[in-house]
Amino acid sequence: MNDGHEPLTESVRSLIDAVIRTEVDPEKIAAAHAHVAAALDILGEQMMPGAYGVRAAPDGRRAPRGNVLIGERNAIAPPLIVDRDEAGLVSTEVDLGAAYEGPVGHVHGGVCSLILDHLLGATAHRPDRPAFTGTLQLRYVRPTPLGPLRAEAWVEHEDGRKTYARGRILSAGQTTVEAQGVFIRPRADRSAD
Amino acid sequence: MNDGHEPLTESVRSLIDAVIRTEVDPEKIAAAHAHVAAALDILGEQMMPGAYGVRAAPDGRRAPRGNVLIGERNAIAPPLIVDRDEAGLVSTEVDLGAAYEGPVGHVHGGVCSLILDHLLGATAHRPDRPAFTGTLQLRYVRPTPLGPLRAEAWVEHEDGRKTYARGRILSAGQTTVEAQGVFIRPRADRSAD
Numbered sequence: 049m050n051d052g053h054e055p056l057t058e059s060v061r062s063l064i065d066a067v068i069r070t071e072v073d074p075e076k077i078a079a080a081h082a083h084v085a086a087a088l089d090i091l092g093e094q095m096m097p098g099a100y101g102v103r104a105a106p107d108g109r110r111a112p113r114g115n116v117l118i119g120e121r122n123a124i125a126p127p128l129i130v131d132r133d134e135a136g137l138v139s140t141e142v143d144l145g146a147a148y149e150g151p152v153g154h155v156h157g158g159v160c161s162l163i164l165d166h167l168l169g170a171t172a173h174r175p176d177r178p179a180f181t182g183t184l185q186l187r188y189v190r191p192t193p194l195g196p197l198r199a200e201a202w203v204e205h206e207d208g209r210k211t212y213a214r215g216r217i218l219s220a221g222q223t224t225v226e227a228q229g230v231f232i233r234p235r236a237d238r239s240a241d
Numbered sequence: 242m243n244d245g246h247e248p249l250t251e252s253v254r255s256l257i258d259a260v261i262r263t264e265v266d267p268e269k270i271a272a273a274h275a276h277v278a279a280a281l282d283i284l285g286e287q288m289m290p291g292a293y294g295v296r297a298a299p300d301g302r303r304a305p306r307g308n309v310l311i312g313e314r315n316a317i318a319p320p321l322i323v324d325r326d327e328a329g330l331v332s333t334e335v336d337l338g339a340a341y342e343g344p345v346g347h348v349h350g351g352v353c354s355l356i357l358d359h360l361l362g363a364t365a366h367r368p369d370r371p372a373f374t375g376t377l378q379l380r381y382v383r384p385t386p387l388g389p390l391r392a393e394a395w396v397e398h399e400d401g402r403k404t405y406a407r408g409r410i411l412s413a414g415q416t417t418v419e420a421q422g423v424f425i426r427p428r429a430d431r432s433a434d
Binding site for chain 2: 051052053055056057059060062063064066067068069070071072074076077078079080081083084085086087088090091092093094095096098099100101102112113114115116117119121122123124145146147148149150151152153156157158159161162163164165166169178180181182183184185186187188191194
């Protein structure tokens with residue numbers, strides 16, 4: 049899909065960061081605000097109701113483009129690019145900046161849980177059958193600094209529609225957060241949509 | 242603080258939503274993008290390095306304005322407005338729209354964990370001594386629909402620097418996610434900054 053949407057999302061991602069870190073004076077804040085308002089007016093001319101969900105783009109590909117972690121239309125999403133290797137390991141490399149801060153200079157503990165929830169859940173997903181989180185347990189081993197991180201998850205065992213998964217976040221090769229969880233796929237006769 | 246920053250953040254929050262839900266044509270996407278780029282140029286003229294952390298504003302009040310959940314400069318933050326009653330119950334009412342979507346029409350399970358991590362942690366915070374998450378356990382009882390939600394947390398018991406907390410998210414009066422966790426305050430001689 050090349051309708052200019054992804055570059056726009058990328059710029060809004062930079063804008064979120066700039067609004068947090070800018071030190072320009074109130075007059076310039078007002079000038080920037082006028083541009084944001086103008087962009088809003090243009091985009092607001094025609095909007096779908098509710099949320100994006102899973103839709104086909106002009107290229108026919110169905111995807112959850114509004115997803116808070118992986119959506120290519122969602123500026124909140126870092127976005128997370130999830131890789132899977134042949135052995136079933138699911139992993140991501142992500143660089144989290146000022147917008148994901150909790151404790152000073154560190155990633156919010158809840159953002160770590162958000163990433164781990166998604167990654168552990170990804171071990172259980174099947175095409176068009178996303179898994180829902182049943183339980184998730186997190187152990188925070190040490191603070192997670194802002195900056196480049198790796199996260200990985202793998203299946204411990206499966207039992208029918210239930211997947212028991214484990215995972216962790218690493219910063220500079222050291223584990224900062226460990227997770228384990230149970231993820232449940234809806235019955236095949238019940239669509240997630 | 243009335244330097245126009247909060248209204249700008251609020252508009253960028255609306256912009257995140259509009260980028261997800263807009264259905265305007267590529268020419269209009271490009272026109273909106275030009276405004277976003279112009280805003281970025283203005284704000285980018287002077288930026289603090291790193292992240293916001295905790296700083297004093299012109300009014301002297303120190304606050305974590307970049308915080309991903311409560312920061313008034315952070316457009317990712319809904320923001321969460323955390324209330325505390327005399328009995329120690331910590332709660333928030335929040336309306337989560339398209340930008341927080343995971344399963345179609347529902348809040349991402351990881352966003353629920355992010356909110357609960359923060360809220361349970363808030364039961365353990367002391368002025369200028371934020372608590373860090375030790376462990377967090379989540380049980381997803383039913384899917385959490387996008388829309389107005391309530392979340393609440395309370396202290397189960399305390400043991401020195403450790404706070405054992407519980408909490409839950411409710412949608413239309415029904416519990417969707419339950420949480421319990423242990424939160425740890427750094428020693429008084431070690432600043433969180």
